[in-house]
Amino acid sequence: MGTYVIRVPDIGEGIAEVELVAWHVQPGDAVSEDQHLADVMTDKATVEVPSPVAGKVLTLGGGVGQVMAVGAELVRLDVEGAGNFKENEASAPAPSAPAAPVSIATEVIAQAPDAAPRAPAAAAARGSVAAPRPVAGRRKEGERPLASPAVRRRALDLGVELRFVHGSGPAGRIGHQDLDAYVAGQGQAMLTGASPYAERHGEEAVPVIGLRRKIAQKMQEAKRRIPHFSYVEEIDVTELEALRQQLNQRHGATRGKLTLLPFLARAMVCSLRDFPQINARYDDDAGVVTRHAPVHLGVATQTDGGLMVPVLRHAESLDLWAFAAGLTRVTEAARTGKAAREELSGSTITITSLGPLGGVVTTPVINHPEVAIVGVNRIIERPMLRGGQVVARQLMNLSSSFDHRVVDGMDAARFIQAMRALLETPALLFVE
Amino acid sequence: MTKEVTTKLLIIGGGPGGYVAGIRAGQLGIPTMLVEGASLGGTCLNIGCIPSKALIHAAHEFDQARAQATGSPTGIRVQRPQIDIAQTVRWKDGIVQRLTGGVGGLLRRAGVQVLKGWAEIEDGKTVTVKPHQGEPMRVRCEHLLLATGSEPVELPSMPFGGAIWSSTDALSPDLLPRRLVVVGAGYIGLELGMAYRKLGVDVTVVEAAQRVLPSYDEELTEPVLQALQKQGVVLHLGCSVAGWDAQHGVHVRIDARAEDFALPADRVLVAVGRRPRTAGFGLESLQLDMAGRHIAIDAHGRTSMRNVWAIGDVTGEPMLAHRAMAQGECVAEQIAGRNRRFEPMAIPAVCFTDPEVVVTGKTPGEARAAGMDCIDAAFPFAANGRAMTLEAASGFVRVVARRDNHLILGWQAVGKGVAELAAAFSQSIEMGARLEDVGHTIHAHPTLGEAVQEAALRALGQALHI
Secondary structure (H helix, E strand, O other): OEEEEEEOOOOOOOOOEEEEEEEOOOOOOEEOOOOEEEEEEEOOEEEEEEOOOOEEEEEEOOOOOOEEEOOOEEEEEEEOOOEOEOHHHOOOOOOOOOOOOOOOOOOOEOOOHHHOOOOHHHHHHHOOOOOOOOOEOOOOOOOOOOEOHHHHHHHHHHOOOHHHOOOOOHHHOEOHHHHHHHHHOOOHHHHHOOOOOOOOOOOOOOOOOHHHHHHHHHHHHHHHHOOEEEEEEEEEOHHHHHHHHHHHHHHHHHHOOOOOHHHHHHHHHHHHOOOOOOOEEEEOOOOEEEEOOOOOEEEOEEOOOOEEOOEEOOHHHOOHHHHHHHHHHHHHHHHOOOOOHHHOOOOOEEEEEOHHHOOOOOOOOOOOOEOEEEEEEEEEEEEEEEOOEEEEEEEEEEEEEEEOOOOOHHHHHHHHHHHHHHHHOHHHHHOO | OOEEEEEEEEEEOOOHHHHHHHHHHHHOOOOEEEEEOOOOOHHHHHHOHHHHHHHHHHHHHHHHHHHHHOOOOOOOOOOOOOOOHHHHHHHHHHHHHHHHHHHHHHHHHOOOEEEEOEEEEEEOOEEEEEOOOOOOEEEEEEEEEEOOOEEEOOEOOEOOEOOEEOHHHHOOOOOOOOEEEEEOOOHHHHHHHHHHHHOOOEEEEEEOOOOOOOOOOHHHHHHHHHHHHHHOOEEEEOEEEEEEEOOOEEEEEEOOOOEEEEEOOOEEEEOOOEEEOOOOOOHHHHOOOEEOOEEOOOOOOEOOOOOEEEOHHHHOOOOOHHHHHHHHHHHHHHHOOOOOOOOOOOOOEEEOOOOEEEEEEOOHHHHHHOOOOEEEEEEEHHHOHHHHHOOOOOOEEEEEEEOOOOEEEEEEEEEOOHHHHHHHHHHHHHOOOEHHHHHOOOOOOOOOOHHHHHHHHHHOOOOOOO
């Protein structure tokens, strides 16, 4: 009889860790070859892990929900014959301490095998200075890149800042091969100094995985299921901008500066009271529109990985500054990947703004299964006729999209007009 | 009409920084001139590193012979030895001459024109050179490199001259004083103070701080302190000096108790530090940005004026010849159009007391003060076979590394002959070595270097010989 260890498989595409979502076996179970042992998830794709051999399950490497590094021990089987594992050759932790969970947040990558103690038990028994196993991680912000003098000099000669070069060596050391790879890759255009009119060749296949795949699926779903219609209205925000600047002058230092977004959110919350059919989620499979009393406002946010929609819950209960603070918190959480689950789901309506990049008109895509989205375009100062006089006014478009299956054009138009009335006479925002 | 010459690079100062910059510039084909008013080689070769090491070596040999005259554990017996200090000084001068002559030859071979005389800066591109005899000459240059070095700090109450020695005077004694008072227990004061003690002089050291070598950590200086006491060097710590007169000697004040006493002395060596040499050659006319007393430079060696560069002691601490040399090379290559920066991981520092002290990179205290999570471990020479055979079993090698990835941050060592370990220390840090790299490198047996490997292993919890 021998012991056979099944490790978390390398699923490819640079995935270093997976989440354990389900066990289909328990310790003591007999398994046959190719039997489905567990489900692991990587960025929403779930992969089944089969057993390559027949045997009896001895231990499981972790609990459901645990994130495990690729190569970590998943299942230990008792098999006929020699198995693939001997106790004293362990390069992974002993069975009593199954593969250590690796947290996503800290982005640690398991250390190369050279650091693994040959005889951990013996070293511990000697009881001398206990040094933990080192981990090679990503260079922290501001940390000096590690490279030998020869590599540093070559980088200077090539005009490469080592700060931007990935170090593949132990402790993140940058070697000549890392520099070669950098020069061959992204640094090339800069280094060769080729003419800007030179023909360019080559192509790059970018796998649509992780967050990008999720975005792709959601967008496709939304556009395929929802018959969108868009409605654009011009808003005179001169008064609103004046109010905002006054508030910032008066309270900016103590309560923080306000952007336009808290005002828009307030106008939206106020207007939605009369349009419950717009603050809703439509389960088209079940054929039910659920109208929501609270306004859980989704705020489309650009992150490094792509578009995310963090949710500010109960926007109706927040004043301008509370909204601004909440907005900063959820968008920051989304950007740094620390958002909690309820901060990324459950929105009832969404607002999207690109700030100064807002353009003149946009056709926003509804965040399925919501039924409406309001896009904010940029503010432009324009000459306008007011009482027969040409005056300079600040104008901004609101570009909105609605699910025409459950929202009629008339209601949508009235909703946007209600928002407009509030925004053009901002005092109304605060009158109950 | 003053004679006028033009060059691409003009270097002021022929010390280790200036002459290395000159050699490298010459190798790279840059038309270069170098102005030096005294002898080539600067403080280092003439009145610093080299002559002091010669004197320390002679003193050590004499001391050993004296010890052997009264019986030695090795069984060697000699007659009572004598020293002819005038001959010692001549021998030392011979070494200095050979080396400075060598520097002249290297510069000549690199095609650098050496102008003998003192420089006076007119502006960032014009310098007048006043030779010892003859007409001054005006040099116009594209690049000006300031490598004027540093000079010993004088105490206002005890100006140099007569019985008051600077380190320069202490390196060329006409005769050995009976009683020498050393003011300052930094590395210069202790190196020379110990050498004089070994030459048979009664040496007393006065230091304002509460311990010797105050810039090093206490663990590291403890063996030095023990050696001083064993040799019979008298220490007055926490004391300052107020003056000197021939009748009473040095006036010393115990700072804590405000008590005064006099230390009789035939000679007083004032070694209270060095300051950048920034006056006396027209530097003021450039209005360069200063950082305290030294010229401010960036990572490229550039001053605040375009194409005016500065290297070495005139740019501040650490005032070490090997730093100046590396900076000189760096600046010369930049003038040749290469992209260079002076950013070593560590600059080693050696103190040639007996035992010697070496520091490279961060000490445990410095690493922790910088907010780093680190581990450190020391391996004593008492457990090193080679050290025992050299009668040098005191001291230790210590390593400091990051806890998370075992990257080596620093090395410190104290012991006989540890100066030579500086090469291994610096190389491991510059190469970005981890404890495993050093610990799993075979170090020759029996050598002091085994302590380096064992220190790394000990930090990993795997030391073999302790």
